[in-house]
Amino acid sequence: MKYRWHAGAFLLGTATARSLRELESLYLEGTTPDTARIGGQDVPTLSQALPQGQPIDRSGWQLQCSTVQSGHDCDQAVDDSTNTFWQSAASSDAQTITVNLGQERVVNGLTMVPRQETKEEYEKPANLITKHQIQLSTDGENWNEVSYGTWWDTGKAQRMSSFQPQKAKYVRLSAPATDAIAIADLQVYETKFIPPNPALGAWGPTIDLPLVPVAGAVDPISGAVVTWSAWGYNIFVGSPGGDTQTATWYPKKNSVSPRDVEETHHDMFCPGISTDENGKIVVTGGTDQSRTSIYNTTVENWFEAAAMNIERGYQATSTLSDGRIFAIGGSFSGGVGGADGGERVAAQGKDGEIYDPIADEWTEILGAKVSAMLTNDIRTYRQDNHGWLFAWANGTVFQAGPSKAMNWYGTSGNGTTTSAGDRTGDDDAMCGNAVMYDKGKILYFGGSPNYDNSTATINAGIITIDQPGESASVEKAGVDGMHYKRTFHSSVVLPDGSVFVNGGQDVGLPFDESGAHLTPERFIPGANGGGEWIEQQKNSIVRVYHSLSLLLQDGTVFTGGGGLCGNCSANHFDGQIYTPPYLLNDDGTVKTDRPVIKNATPEVKSGDTVEVTTDGDVDERASIIRYGSATHTVNTDQRRLAVKLTKDGSNKYKFQIPEAGIAQPGYYMLFVLKDGVPSHSVNVRVSV
Structure with a gap:
């Protein structure tokens, strides 16, 4: 690796100020x-x-x-x-x-x-x-x-x-x-x-990385986890631009490969991330505010793509039912509301924009108004950060938060904005999480009224959506919400429909680990709504600001990162594997009698039938889970859809892919279950 220095302002929160000359000397030495x-x-x-x-x-x-x-x-x-x-x-x-x-x-x-x-x-x-x-x-x-x-x-x-x-x-x-x-x-x-308790899951091993993994995505082809930080492996400020440190972990090889990506001319810190229908990882904006970079998972290489029309950082993106990618918000980079992008952009704010991966072209849709999803954060550049987006039918996108207000965005023509009501029983939930754990069922939890220096909540609820443009319904998730107040936490939906939540702290303090929570918890949906929160096995590594979690092909969870802050004593150059209880025997050993998928239809369209062959009888309910990408509490790629298996002969089953948009185009992990124990996944690609 090589590192470049750029003299600039050092805004490291609680970090101690040093002279630029001293900093320059030290950072040049790595x-x-x-x-x-x-x-x-x-x-x-x-x-x-x-x-x-x-x-x-x-x-x-x-x-x-x-x-x-x-x-x-x-x-x-x-x-x-x-x-x-x-x-x-x-x-x-x-x-x-x-x-x-x-x-x-x-x-x-x-x-x-x-x-x-x-x-x-x-x-x-x-x-x-x-x-x-x-x-x-x-x-x-x-x-x-x-x-x-x-x-x-x-x-x-x-x-x-x-x-x-x-x-x-x-x-x-x-x-x-x-x-x-x-x-x-x-x-x-x-x-x-920490006494082991298989009923609560298990931790280990740790994967040491040559950087702080602030962002990442799972490669559906190889199963590898592609992670990146910023221009530096341990710092994001002072960027010269045009450079990103990356590291790829290959679970099947037990190996980690670092790489300095310069060919896309893009510092990919604080970006939007979405995977397209071919499994390519599309990274937008961030420190280099208008840039777009694409990781082609087939050839395992990075490529430069068309620049956005509006400069963005901390925006949210989502892959639409027709394969295009929608972006909105992002005032952390490129000026508040687009103020650095010219008078026209400043007047409109950081409204909607669409990427066509076939034409490699961005088009503004200014009828998709960011103003409808703004929070009341005390810092104006935070008010449109980290939107909770869920692509849906007919090219629509449901915005569940973090603002109390929920909205539907239409992406045809110049775009539309339609209110979906408010999240009852909740306020703005900056840096909270939202996960679609089944068709039209969105679990949201945690967050705080302001991005930082604000007390988090235990609030949790279930949003139910159906037809685009209709108001969403909201109910409590658990009697009193989560066990712990959390902000800057991360989460993953699991094959059995439960949601695993890790890390976070009581008060959002970037680069400060005070009030961090080491006990994760899992939400178990109820048969008729509601559900309950169950504490999981305590961990020993803090995961707060700049941490992430991703579901792996074998049904375990990769969780890692935190820090990337220069001299703040909170850098975590690693990830760790969490094994959920469904994969453990009573003595703590890993189950070896999991169901096995011998083959499945590899590529389908919405509404098509998938044929599956297993090594024995399995449960009627199975799951398809879209591959995830995550940064800064946001993972708009992951969603789980429960599917019903119909027996079609000895050890043969079939199920139907949901309609377009509900099953976003892209790669899914198919899990079958036997007595609640999931198989290792196989890929099913849903094409447009």
Whole structure:
């Protein structure tokens, strides 16, 4: 990776102001102003939140290393001096350092300081570990992987892995075969034990990433999670423009690949995201306000597309029933209401706009009025941020929030705006979440009246929509709403129709983790409305501002990120896997007797029949879930539609795809269930 500097205003919330000259020097080295005194030196920390708990006393440790170079013994990794270091010899086998802690501990993290003597800017420090794996053991023979991935490849900063607390006496850090690796300081952390409870789900492993994953989407072709930050892997301010750091996690390979994307000339921080009918990820606006970039999942490459007519950031987008993409709002970039885009745009505000992916062309539809969905946020540039959009029949879009007012947008001709009523029992819910968990059923929850510095709510409700243009009905979701006040949280709809909610905090404080919630919860819809909220397994990694969650092809959840804020001590360079209860046995092991889809009709249109072959009898109800994309609490791509299976022979079933718009065009994960346990998904593509 390489990083460029641009002198600009540093608006880091609670971050401490530093001189631009000092900042320039540090960022050019790929570090941040934050340092810690480690082993007699000031070591850059990259503003990471250290593992919860405390470091373990190293006095009783015994170390074993795979190889050693003369003069750089294994013990020099823990000798309280970063002037010395363990260095391995070259080897064609994996390099390892194994720590015997002396007694069983509850381990939840590891920090590693690389060799400190190199001073070359941009250059990879000598013998730096990037790809790695962390394993724990109670007996030194049976090992459990708790973390793996790729750390960034520049700078001398402290690297870190956090993971769900586990009992262990032995800790092993491994790196692939290489010329040599070096460690100047190694520390292991311990915390309180979180007793496992399979009825509440389970956490792990952690995937370490070379950036803070603020935005991401699941590639329907490979199943990979494509993530990105901004121009920098750990900061978004001071952007020179035209550049984005990305990292792709491949679950099937257990690998992470970083990439610096310059060819689209687009800093894709604070964008709108939608996947089109072919599974391409369309990223709009943000720091480079009018740019459009497309990730082609077939060839796994980024391409430049036509620019928007209106500059936008924090806008919402949604793929329509005819395959075009609708965008609205976005005053975070390009001026409030379009003030930087000329008098005509300023007068209209950031009204609707349509992208035609076939013609590669944007067209304004100024009859789709953003003014109808504005909140009363105290900051005018926030009032049209992060709209809750749900494409529907006949090219319409339902806007469920975050404003108290709900609206229907028509996208034909110059566009239309029709009120759908107010969300009764709720106020504006900035940075809340909304998820379509079944046909016309939208669960909304959390958020706060103002984007930040505002107390969140436990409010939760179910919006029911039917015909475009009609008023929506609203009912409570749960007796009293969620268990915890949440804003800056994320959510995923699951194959069984429940909704998983993770992270968030009591008061929206960007880049500050005060009041963060580590206990997720799950909404279980009721048979006749209502439903209930159930707390899930407690986590040990904070997920608040700039975090995300995505449903994976195997029915588990990827949740990660938080921070990207320079020197705010809240950067999380990782993601973690949550396994829902439906995939766990009573003893905590993962179920192996899941139903199996042998094949299914791969491509259909709305109203068509899908034929499915399984390995045995399955439940009557199945799910199709559209692939998700997420950033800043928004995931307008995900939606679940329950479908009814009709038996059509031995282990053969069929079901009908809902009508156009209700089943948006694009790729869906098809899950069948047996006694509530979902299969691994297979793809069904709904075309226009």
